[in-house]
Every structure is written in C-alpha cells, then in structure tokens.
Amino acid sequence: MSDASPLVLVVEDEPDLADLYATWLSTEYRVRTAYGGHEALDALDDDVAVVLLDRRMPDLSGDEVLNAVRERGIDCRVAMVTAVEPDFDIISMGFDDYLVKPVTKDALRETVSTLCTRNTYDTGVQELFALASKKALLESEKGNAELAESEEYIELSDRIAVLREELDETIGSVDDHDRFVGFYQDIERDEKDEDEDD
Template sequence: MSEDAPVVLVVEDEPDLADLYAAWLGDEYDVRTAYGGHEALDGLDEAVDVVLLDRRMPGLSGDEVLVAVRDRGIDCRVAMVTAVEPDFDIVAMGFDDYLVKPVTRDALTGTVESLLRRGEYDSGVQELFALASKKAVLESEKARTALESSEEYHELDDRLGTLRGELDETLEELDEHDDFDLAFRDLDRGNDTDDGFEF
C-alpha cells in the first residue's frame, strides 16, 4: 500500500466485525477503525475519503454521526453498513450508499471503489449517484405497493428526474468514459422492478 492510498474509516461497534472489514480493505487502503460513534468523530478529519458507518450503535448512533460528518463539511463519501433494513426515512439522510448486513467482501470492496470514483465528480453528479443509490436500495427492499404509496419515494423519483435533466450534458460527457458504467454497477443490485433508474 502506498502512502497516497485513500483513507477509509470503518465505524462499527462490534470490534471483530470492524477488524474483519479493515482486514478486507487493508491491502488497498489506509484503514482506520472506530468502535463507536464518539471514537469515529474523534478520528474524523479532512484526510478521510470514505466512511463505512454502522447505524445502530450505543452512545452515538450512526445517524447522529452522519449528521455530524455533514455538519463539519468534511468532503468524504459515506456508506451505511448496517443490519437496519432501509425505510423511507433514508431519503432525507445524507449518505451516499447503503449496504444491508451481512455484507460480503466483494460487496464491501466494490462499494468503496465506487464511492471513491463518485468523489471525483462535481456535487451535482454526486447527488445524482446518492439519490440513485437510495432509489435502488428501496426498490430492492420494499414491495411495489409500499413504493407506490410512499410520498418520500415519489419525491425522490421526481428529484432524480429533475436532477438528471439539469445534468444531461454532464452525463453525456461522463458516459463517454468507460469507468462511468462501473460507478453505477452497484445500483443494479437486487433491483427487480421495471422502473429502476437508468441512463
């Protein structure tokens, strides 16, 4: 691992699981571990590129840590890695991706790679990625009837359409690069509905 390796902060209150994630990522990244929310905030600085964040932790929850990360203005990508099944409250949350435990090594490493690619784009495109991720995870976890009756889901879908329209020219430029499709590969996971987000 080079000195310039991206920094990944693993925040998980189960030390064995945090250490496992760190072992999976350690060959490619500079991995820091925090075994709780307060420890995570103590170890969070501008050097951190990606945060892998558990939601349900004693003391300071992952949701509270996420708010603090965004309030501090730290420019990092955040993935929730949690046993908490996503509900429509995730639409308003400031994360970039959502993984439901148990997660595989491939899913975890693929998510970190994707988040690092997303960080190379401007804020509008980053928001598009985050919203598309939320839509994909909701579609993979919720029944169609629940989606159709959710005001939050419809607002998310509308925002995606608006943002995509605003970014059409940028998206055309990105689509010319081979790695753009790679950045969206995680959005297809488990999405069995017909109205998935497409480019």
C-alpha cells in the same frame, strides 16, 4: 499500497467485525477503525475519503455520526453498513450507499471502490448516484403499492429525473474523453441495475 491510497474510516461497535472489515480493505486502502460513534468523530478529518458506518451503536448512533460528518462539511462519501432494514426515512439521510449486514468481502470492497470513484465527480453527479442508490434500495425492499403511496418516494423519483436532465447537459460539455467514458459507464450501470429491479 502507497501513501496516496484513499483513507477509509470503519465505524463499527463490534471490534471483531470492525477489524475484519479493516483487514479486507487494507491491501488497497489506508484504514482507520473506530469502535463507536464518539471515537468516529475523533478519527474524522479531511483526509478521510470514505466512511463505512454502522447505524446502531450504543454511545452515538450512526445517524448522529452521519449528521455530524455533514455538518462539519467533510467531503467524503458515506456508506451505512448495518443490520437495520431500510425504510422511507433513508431518503432524507445524507449517506451515499447502504449495505445490509451480513456483508461479503467482495460487496464491501466494491462499495468502497465505487465511492472512491464518486469522489472524483462533481456535487451534482454525487447526489444523483446517492439518490439512485436509495431508490434502488427501496425498490428492492418495498412493494409497488407501498412505493406508489409514498410521497417521499415520488419526490425522490422526481429529483432523480431532474438531476439526470442536468447531467445530460454536463456530459455534453465534458471535453475530456476518459472522463466522459467514465460518466457514461457509471450511468449505464446505474440504469441497468434499475431495469433489472423493475
């Protein structure tokens, strides 16, 4: 592990669980742990690439920490790692991915790896993946009738469609072959996951 490894901030009010996540990640990443919301804000700086954030914490909720991260303008990806089942309120939240506990080692490591890759993309692509993740999550948790009745979900689907059109234009202008292949593989993987959910 080199000093250039991405830095992951694990925010979890159960110390044993936070330490377990840190152990799972420490072979590939630099890891900081924070055992509460206020501690997370103290540990947060521009070096952090990915935040793994619990939603329910007694001192300061994960939602409040997430808002503070975005208000500070820190350019990092955030995954909520929580026992809170997702509802339509997640659409307006500024996270990039959402994992429902219990979480496996492989799922956690894959999520961090994916989010580190997303850090290399521009803002529009990052937004597309974050919104697509929310859409897939809601589709896995809600019935078709409930989705069809949700204005938030319909607006989310429309926003994804617009971003995909913009992304098609971006891909058309990418000169670097490796970057083009990376864009395309991620988009195909995202579309395949959505097809499997249908």
